[in-house]
Amino acid sequence: MTGPDSEFDLIRRYFAEPARTSPDVLLGIGDDAALLGVQAGQELVVTVDTLVEGTHYFPDHPPASLGHKALAANLSDLAAMGADPLGAVLSLTLPSVDHDWLAAFSRGFLALAEQASVPLVGGDTTRGPGAISVTVLGQVPAGQALRRAGARPGDRLVVSGALGGAAGGLAFEQQRREQGQPTDEQSPDCARLFWPNARLALGRGLRNRARAVIDISDGLLADLGHLCAASGCGARVDWSQVPVDPLLEGQPEEVVRDWALAGGEDYELLFALPPTEPLELLSLSVRTSLTVIGEFTSGSEIEVVDAEGARLDVARRGHDHFAG
């Protein structure tokens, strides 16, 4: 993380303050690397996520929201491991130095960093096509990390919160753009799209309870596919039980289904709960709405059925930045 003065100063100027407040941070931004304390009996968790301008966000995406989202996506991966945040490093590639943009971006990033107790401990800025790469470190008691592998046939398939809100928000935002209306990052219909939440408390609550966990970043069916592949099992999803974001009310059925089953970026957790584990107690203890939406099955197929058990055809299962 060596950098010439003005690069170095960009990180220091906009991002350096809060790292000093955490007792885990022994050395924050400004040296060759950061130093963190890891408590005895903990394992280290590390995850990276990169957002590229034009691929993951509009060039004029509100910068405060972008700072928030770049961190939230990574925190969601920590949540899916049942981990507590330890620190983050940020690599920012910018076409030019725009101080208003940087001030807003860092405000969004740091507000979430403070709220989630994840100090920014290091960073790097470079000139180039816009991209934001965040690496987040966390810790989890030894042996208690929540993996994708572990679901067994007969386990309940559970999801937190409601789905489809991010995909819906994106569609509404695109509509507004086509009509020449300005982006409003505070618009309630874009809350999930612009200000996603990572389910950190839920992730912690699932330790020693859930058999397998993943976060929904690519869409329910795509991420369920990853979880089933890692666990070596299949799953049946009861569409009539899937909790749908209230934002989607009044939309045509096939649109709602597409947004809730294949839309990405909801950042809810999807997990396998063994039959012996009481759902209601868990839901109360983590103060999060949890819904059983199906079960894990033997085999490898993922099927979606209606309330009568009849199979539904689902056209789109998720998005892929390298596809088509």
Add this chain to the structure above:
Amino acid sequence: MTGPDSEFDLIRRYFAEPARTSPDVLLGIGDDAALLGVQAGQELVVTVDTLVEGTHYFPDHPPASLGHKALAANLSDLAAMGADPLGAVLSLTLPSVDHDWLAAFSRGFLALAEQASVPLVGGDTTRGPGAISVTVLGQVPAGQALRRAGARPGDRLVVSGALGGAAGGLAFEQQRREQGQPTDEQSPDCARLFWPNARLALGRGLRNRARAVIDISDGLLADLGHLCAASGCGARVDWSQVPVDPLLEGQPEEVVRDWALAGGEDYELLFALPPTEPLELLSLSVRTSLTVIGEFTSGSEIEVVDAEGARLDVARRGHDHFAG
């Protein structure tokens, strides 16, 4: 690190194998995050570095060298902290999926990863303008990390190896390009440019010996500036003592001086050695050539002098990716 199938498969296909070999890696590529064991009594070190196509490397930079360099730059930051590598995560942004390129890039990256015992534990691939972001984690015995702060007036200023080889290699490579000759990544005059080494063993050897350490990535004078700023002191560099790469023989004096004092990417270590610490023993124990090139002074000035102590004017002190 959730990703749709084909992104996920790119990382798994080209990078997944070696992570399984390290006892520190509890869970490698393929889950929401990686899991690492950190030994008791160790502090965690984390650093990130991003290379952007067009800014840090030519679009046709030989991909095996690029994989090597992206990791080496980060390992050099670990070396400058006196840390042992623990693991790396890679975020790769590519304009398109070029399997030959990926095979060569991963070969270069993984060969160095194996040599330096730094397993790749996680990754992320995205479509977009070319960029390579690597985060490296390391560990260092508690309290022994080598920082930039700590140099005191009267300490000797010491550098490892020789300087200017990377800048010289880049100039020769640019000359060849202007003459329409193909890039030869095995050309001896480009060894430092294409296949830099991180001084990990030296970094370890400097624990409890050096008072302050930095790696030379931006150029001797620029990085010395960072070290002096952090330590709150100045420095005097005796140009006649600076070890210059043999590659630069026969070049005009002002060119040699520019490449050795202001050229970046040599990845040698620059450090403050207290007067009580014998240099020769240290040099033998780390099997690295070490040279005293000056001393730390009070004040904040960094001056370059000749063998007679007369001050030399130095035009360029380092490069800045955001400068003009």
